[in-house]
Amino acid sequence: MSKKDRRRMLAQIWGTPTSHDIDLVDEGNQIVVFSNYRGIISWWMEIFKTFYPNIKCREKGDTIKIKPTVGVTIKLNKTTHLLKVSGKDHWPWFVDTFGALLDIGNGDAVELPGDGISISENSVTRFLQLDKDDEEVQDLLDRIPEGGGIMHHEFIMRLWKSLLDDWFGVGASVFVVTPRIDSERLFILMLLMIHNKGTGFNVTLMTPAKQDGERFDKIMEKTKRRIKEVKSAHDSKLVSEVKLEWVMLQLNVQHEDFSTNFIAAYKDGEGEVLTTTAHFHKAHFHHQQKDNVSYSRLSAHDLRKNYLLPLNIGNNVF
Structure with a gap:
C-alpha cells in the first residue's frame, strides 16, 4: 500500500x-x-x-x-x-x-x-481568532440593515468566517460560491473544517477553474504549502498531513463560470444565505473595500431552486 x-x-x-x-x-x-x-x-x-x-x-x-x-x-x-x-x-x-x-x-x-483542553484545537481557534460567544453570529447578523446594505470589508470578513463556523458546527450542508478565492480564504475555510470535525457537515466550494489568469489548482497548491509552513504556538505544525488529507477528502470542489458571491447552508429543511458583492479575496477583504451584504432565511427547497441549481450544484445534495 x-x-x-x-x-x-x-x-x-x-x-x-x-x-x-x-x-x-x-x-x-x-x-x-x-x-x-x-x-x-x-x-x-x-x-x-x-x-x-x-x-x-x-x-x-x-x-x-x-x-x-x-x-x-x-x-x-x-x-x-x-x-x-x-x-x-x-x-x-x-x-x-x-x-x-x-x-x-x-x-x-x-x-x-x-x-x-486540547492545545492543538486551541491553536486552530486562536489562529482563526474565533469569538466563542454564542451570540456572536446573531449580533453580526443584526447589524445588517433589513433588505441589505453596504458594509465595511472587516465586518464582511468577520461575518463570513463566523457564519461558516456556525454552520459547520451544527453539521449543515454548506456552500461557498465565489468567482475569486485566494489562498488565505481557502486556508481559513480548511481550518474551519478541522475546527468542526465530527459534526457531520458537508461542504461544496464552487469557483471557476481559472481566476484572473491563475488556475484554481495553483491556488490550491499554494494553500497546501501555506498550511504545511504555518506553526502553532508550540512550534509544531498547525495542521498535520493527516488532517490536511482529511480536509481534501471532505472538500467538494466544483468549477463553473459565474460572477456572483454567496455562502449558504441548509439543515433540517431550513436554509440560510449570505449574498455579497465581495469576492472572497484579499482585494475585497484587505483594502478598505465596501460591499453590499444581504442575509436571508429560506426553505431548503428555495435555496436549491434559486441559488444552487442555476449554478449546476445541489442536484444530489437534497
Missing part, C-alpha cells in the same frame, strides 16, 4: 468524532497518536478496558505496555502523552479497530473531569 493510500486511511480514521483532539502520524513501522489533553492516558486506559475487558497491562517507569492481540504492541507514555502502535500486524489492527476505540471514547467510556 502506498504512503498516500495509508495517509488517506488514517485521515478517514481521524475524522471519527472525539471528545479530545488527537493527531496521527504514520512512521512506517509504527503509528504515533498525539494529544495535548492532560488526561489523555487515563482516557485511553478507560477505552482499552472497555473494548478489551480482560486486557492486561505492564507498567514500567513512565510507559504502559499493552498487547491487545498477537502481533500488536501499544505503548502509552505518561510523560509525553504519546500512544504508539507497533508490531508486525499493527497496520491491519489499527485500520480495523482504532475507529471503534474512538467511538467508545466519544460515547461509552467515562469522560474524565478536569481542565485538560
Whole structure:
C-alpha cells in the first residue's frame, strides 16, 4: 500500500468524532497518536478496558505496555502523552479497530473531569481568532440593515468566517460560491473544517477553474504549502498531513463560470444565505473595500431552486 493510500486511511480514521483532539502520524513501522489533553492516558486506559475487558497491562517507569492481540504492541507514555502502535500486524489492527476505540471514547467510556483542553484545537481557534460567544453570529447578523446594505470589508470578513463556523458546527450542508478565492480564504475555510470535525457537515466550494489568469489548482497548491509552513504556538505544525488529507477528502470542489458571491447552508429543511458583492479575496477583504451584504432565511427547497441549481450544484445534495 502506498504512503498516500495509508495517509488517506488514517485521515478517514481521524475524522471519527472525539471528545479530545488527537493527531496521527504514520512512521512506517509504527503509528504515533498525539494529544495535548492532560488526561489523555487515563482516557485511553478507560477505552482499552472497555473494548478489551480482560486486557492486561505492564507498567514500567513512565510507559504502559499493552498487547491487545498477537502481533500488536501499544505503548502509552505518561510523560509525553504519546500512544504508539507497533508490531508486525499493527497496520491491519489499527485500520480495523482504532475507529471503534474512538467511538467508545466519544460515547461509552467515562469522560474524565478536569481542565485538560486540547492545545492543538486551541491553536486552530486562536489562529482563526474565533469569538466563542454564542451570540456572536446573531449580533453580526443584526447589524445588517433589513433588505441589505453596504458594509465595511472587516465586518464582511468577520461575518463570513463566523457564519461558516456556525454552520459547520451544527453539521449543515454548506456552500461557498465565489468567482475569486485566494489562498488565505481557502486556508481559513480548511481550518474551519478541522475546527468542526465530527459534526457531520458537508461542504461544496464552487469557483471557476481559472481566476484572473491563475488556475484554481495553483491556488490550491499554494494553500497546501501555506498550511504545511504555518506553526502553532508550540512550534509544531498547525495542521498535520493527516488532517490536511482529511480536509481534501471532505472538500467538494466544483468549477463553473459565474460572477456572483454567496455562502449558504441548509439543515433540517431550513436554509440560510449570505449574498455579497465581495469576492472572497484579499482585494475585497484587505483594502478598505465596501460591499453590499444581504442575509436571508429560506426553505431548503428555495435555496436549491434559486441559488444552487442555476449554478449546476445541489442536484444530489437534497
